[in-house]
Amino acid sequence: MNxxxxxxxxxxxNDSLLCIGLDPDTELMPAxxxxxxxxxxxxxxxxxxxxxxxxxxxxxxALGAEGCDIMKATLESIPDxxxxxxxxxxxxxxxxxxxxxxxxxxxxxxDAATVNxxxxxxxxxxxxxxWDKGIFIVCRTSNxxxxxxxxxxxxxxxxxxxxxxxxxxRAAEWNKYGNIGLVVGATYPEEIRDIRxxxxxxxxxxxxxxxxxxxLASAVCFGIDAHGERAxxxxxxxxxYSSSGDDYAPAARRVAADLxxxxxxCRNSLKTP
Amino acid sequence: MNxxxxxxxxxxxNDSLLCIGLDPDTELMPAxxxxxxxxxxxxxxxxxxxxxxxxxxxxxxALGAEGCDIMKATLESIPDxxxxxxxxxxxxxxxxxxxxxxxxxxxxxxDAATVNxxxxxxxxxxxxxxWDKGIFIVCRTSNxxxxxxxxxxxxxxxxxxxxxxxxxxRAAEWNKYGNIGLVVGATYPEEIRDIRxxxxxxxxxxxxxxxxxxxLASAVCFGIDAHGERAxxxxxxxxxYSSSGDDYAPAARRVAADLxxxxxxCRNSLKTP
Numbered sequence: 001m002n003x004x005x006x007x008x009x010x011x012x013x014n015d016s017l018l019c020i021g022l023d024p025d026t027e028l029m030p031a032x033x034x035x036x037x038x039x040x041x042x043x044x045x046x047x048x049x050x051x052x053x054x055x056x057x058x059x060x061x062a063l064g065a066e067g068c069d070i071m072k073a074t075l076e077s078i079p080d081x082x083x084x085x086x087x088x089x090x091x092x093x094x095x096x097x098x099x100x101x102x103x104x105x106x107x108x109x110x111d112a113a114t115v116n117x118x119x120x121x122x123x124x125x126x127x128x129x130x131w132d133k134g135i136f137i138v139c140r141t142s143n144x145x146x147x148x149x150x151x152x153x154x155x156x157x158x159x160x161x162x163x164x165x166x167x168x169x170r171a172a173e174w175n176k177y178g179n180i181g182l183v184v185g186a187t188y189p190e191e192i193r194d195i196r197x198x199x200x201x202x203x204x205x206x207x208x209x210x211x212x213x214x215x216l217a218s219a220v221c222f223g224i225d226a227h228g229e230r231a232x233x234x235x236x237x238x239x240x241y242s243s244s245g246d247d248y249a250p251a252a253r254r255v256a257a258d259l260x261x262x263x264x265x266c267r268n269s270l271k272t273p
Numbered sequence: 274m275n276x277x278x279x280x281x282x283x284x285x286x287n288d289s290l291l292c293i294g295l296d297p298d299t300e301l302m303p304a305x306x307x308x309x310x311x312x313x314x315x316x317x318x319x320x321x322x323x324x325x326x327x328x329x330x331x332x333x334x335a336l337g338a339e340g341c342d343i344m345k346a347t348l349e350s351i352p353d354x355x356x357x358x359x360x361x362x363x364x365x366x367x368x369x370x371x372x373x374x375x376x377x378x379x380x381x382x383x384d385a386a387t388v389n390x391x392x393x394x395x396x397x398x399x400x401x402x403x404w405d406k407g408i409f410i411v412c413r414t415s416n417x418x419x420x421x422x423x424x425x426x427x428x429x430x431x432x433x434x435x436x437x438x439x440x441x442x443r444a445a446e447w448n449k450y451g452n453i454g455l456v457v458g459a460t461y462p463e464e465i466r467d468i469r470x471x472x473x474x475x476x477x478x479x480x481x482x483x484x485x486x487x488x489l490a491s492a493v494c495f496g497i498d499a500h501g502e503r504a505x506x507x508x509x510x511x512x513x514y515s516s517s518g519d520d521y522a523p524a525a526r527r528v529a530a531d532l533x534x535x536x537x538x539c540r541n542s543l544k545t546p
Contacts, residue, residue, distance in 0.1 A: 023369075058365060058372035064380050065341035072338065091389065092331060092362055093416040093485075096296075099331035107337050116364065118391040118411060120418025138391060143366040145393025148443060154427035154436065163427065163436070170421060212366075 003112050003134030003179060004203060004230075006083045011051040011229050013081065017220065017263045019052040019205075020256060021087070021236030022074060023059045028241040030248050035063070039074040041249040042240060046256045047079050054205075054234055055110075057088035075109055083111035085205065085232075089138050091116035091123045098126035105130050114138060114183055114205065117167045121174060131177035134203065139171070139195070140164040142185025142208030164191065172199050181205060184223070186214025186233070193222035203230045210238040216259075220266035228267045235259055276385050276407030276452055277476060277503075279356045284324040284502050286354065290493065290536045292325040292478075293529060294360070294509030295347060296332045301514040303521050308336070312347040314522040315513060319529045320352050327478075327507055328383075330361035348382055356384035358478065358505075362411055364389035364396045371399040378403050387411060387456055387478065390440045394447060404450035407476065412444070412468070413437040415458025415481030437464065445472050454478060457496070459487025459506070466495035476503045483511040489532075493539035501540045508532055 001009070011017065022042065024035040033041075043053070055074065060067035078084055090100040090113065097115075104110045112134030115124050127135045140150050150164040161169065171180050181203035184192050192206065204223050208214035216233070223231030239259065243251035274282075284290065295315065297308040306314075316326070328347065333340035351357055363373040363386065370388075377383045385407030388397050400408045413423050423437040434442065444453050454476035457465050465479065477496050481487035489506070496504030512532065516524035 056365075056369055056372075058363075058369045058376070062372040062376035062380060064376070065338050065345065067376075068338035068341045087365075089365055089389070089392075090331075090362075092329075092360075093414065093480075096329055096331045099329075099335040103331070103335035103337070107335060116362070116389050116391050118389055118422055119362075119414050119416060120421030120423070122416050122418035123414075125418075141366065141392050141396075143392060143395050145395035145398075148393030149391055149436070149440070150393070152427045152429055152436070152439065154425045156425055163422070163425070166425065167422070207366075 002132040003083060006111060007051060007134065007203065007232070008229055010082050014048055014050060015264060016049055016051045016260045017224070017231055017233045017267070018050050018256060018260045019054050019085070019232045019234040020046055020050050020239055021054045021056055021234050023056040023236045023240070025059065025241070028237065028244065030244050030246065036070045036073050038248070039070070040077045042252050043077055045249040045253040047082060049253070049256045049260050050082060052083045052085055052232055053078055054085040054087050057086060072108060083134070085134070085136065086110040086113040089114050089116045091119050093119070094122050094126060097123050101126045101130060105133050112136060117170070124174070128174060128177065128180065131179055133179060134181055135179055136181045136183050136205045137167060137171045139167050139182040140184045140188055140191045142187040142212050142214060146185065168195055168199060172202065183207070186216070186219040187212055189215060189218035189222050192219060196222055196225070200225060201230065203232065205232045205234065207234045209233060210235055216262055217266045220263050221270060224267055228270070233263055275405040276356060279384060280324060280407065280476065280505070281502055283355050287321055287323060288537060289322055289324045289533045290497070290504055290506045290540070291323050291529060291533045292327050292358070292505045292507040293319055293323050293512055294327045294329055294507050296329040296509045296513070298332065298514070301510065301517065303517050303519065306521070309343045309346050311521070312343070313350045315525050316350055318522040318526040320355060322526070322529045322533050323355060325356045325358055325505055326351055327358040327360050330359060345381060356407070358407070358409065359383040359386040362387050362389045364392050366392070367395050367399060370396050374399045374403060378406050385409060390443070394443070397447070401447060401450065401453065404452055406452060407454055408452055409454045409456050409478045410440060410444045412440050412455040413457045413461055413464045415460040415485050415487060419458065441468050441472060445475065456480070459489070459492040460485055462488060462491035462495050465492065469495055469498070473498060474503065476505065478505045478507065480507045482506060483508055489535055490539045493536050494543060497540055501543070506536055
């Protein structure tokens with residue numbers, strides 16, 4: 001089963017656009033709970049509410065060798081029907097990107113990965129060649145500095161683009177296996193709309209709702225495809241750390257269920273005019 | 274001692290512009306030798322010939338948890354006077370980049386890291402804030418696809434730039450602690466020259482000589498600063514895998530010594546017209 005199929009199946013099964021980011025932060029976690037136990041409890045409490053999980057590789061790398069083991073064990077505790085995205089924004093020359101892709105897809109078994117386009121096609125090709133995996137190319141990110149380069153006006157193919165638009169155009173050209181998606185931050189809803197209009201079927205990974213200030217309703221409204229799918233709305237801290245007490249798992253479930261409902265209310269309001 | 278000081282000291286002490294990339298590839302290594310043993314033997318055989326070592330994080334991540342331990346032990350076996358660069362080309366939103374920087378600098382103890390500029394200033398700031406570490410911003414890379422975006426013509430500040438030139442200009446603006454450098458591939462010597470002319474004191478990390486086709490002489494000639502320094506010429510496979518037999522360490526030493534000599538011949542030829 002390829003990534004898009006797995007994503008669509010999970011989206012329908014759990015009636016959800018919500019992706020939970022499993023970003024362990026020991027300063028925000030309940031003091032006595034280990035990271036693996038924390039992740040497992042969060043997964044057990046939310047596995048019927050999500051279309052995907054996303055692991056931010058930085059937070060595991062910051063733990064050293066222990067982080068590798070925790071990441072692997074976390075992946076093993078995620079049900080097989082839920083796709084898992086490796087958020088590492090990798091990208092390097094060919095043989096190096098091949099090593100990254102091998103590590104993430106073959107060794108760890110992720111279903112998808114985020115990649116950085118700055119080094120061009122051959123830096124992404126080793127990822128794209130995994131035709132059954134999802135490859136999310138970083139396009140327009142949710143952080144304030146994203147405008148530094150992504151919004152720069154540039155010329156290519158006799159046209160004027162903003163750089164993120166050129167990245168989106170190239171991503172669509174490179175999508176020979178239908179496994180490419182884009183990362184587009186919820187903080188820039190107009191850009192989500194432009195991208196969805198131009199690329200009706202690309203899966204969009206949309207971070208930035210909640211603490212980063214992105215509007216949930218416009219992320220859904222502009223991000224979903226014609227079937228109300230292929231928008232993966234990610235949330236992490238807001239869910240994981242809603243309680244720092246012993247009730248962190250049921251508390252996370254309540255917040256996740258509420259977010260899923262809000263996302264569904266938005267897409268249902270679009271279905272019935 | 275900050276990174277530039279440490280780099281300059283090692284460059285002078287070992288009379289070398291050569292940086293060896295420790296990129297373990299079990300298919301190219303002698304069959305019976307473990308990766309850590311291999312790295313340690315290579316380091317012991319070349320520690321007086323280099324200005325820096327560089328670890329390509331992808332090759333360690335591809336080994337899973339074991340790779341983390343091997344990376345840590347490899348770092349511990351590098352003499353304190355030789356700076357070590359983490360080549361991971363990281364870059365993400367603020368709190369994520371902070372986690373990457375913590376992992377590389379505080380947990381593992383690298384002296385420098387490569388970072389990807391696509392997400393803009395705030396994605397690099399957590400790295401830059403380590404004022405005593407070296408931050409190499411990926412600018413013009415050695416791979417064929419680097420032209421896809423890096424060579425695109427773009428407008429900013431009322432001027433026309435190629436994207437990599439804009440990245441270099443921003444890097445220089447952001448260099449408040451004097452700890453920023455650039456990654457510029459040896460396969461594009463004209464761009465190395467342009468960057469060195471415009472930014473006389475930025476350290477340049479120059480991959481791509483040898484197998485990737487970059488010319489060693491022009492990398493040195495265009496890359497060095499006015500003192501014949503601050504050009505870090507990296508080589509990996511050419512040195513590491515020059516013999517697949519038991520003599521891999523002395524063989525690596527011979528190739529490294531020869532490369533160092535070639536690099537020095539180039540810079541000496543410039544000193545005495």
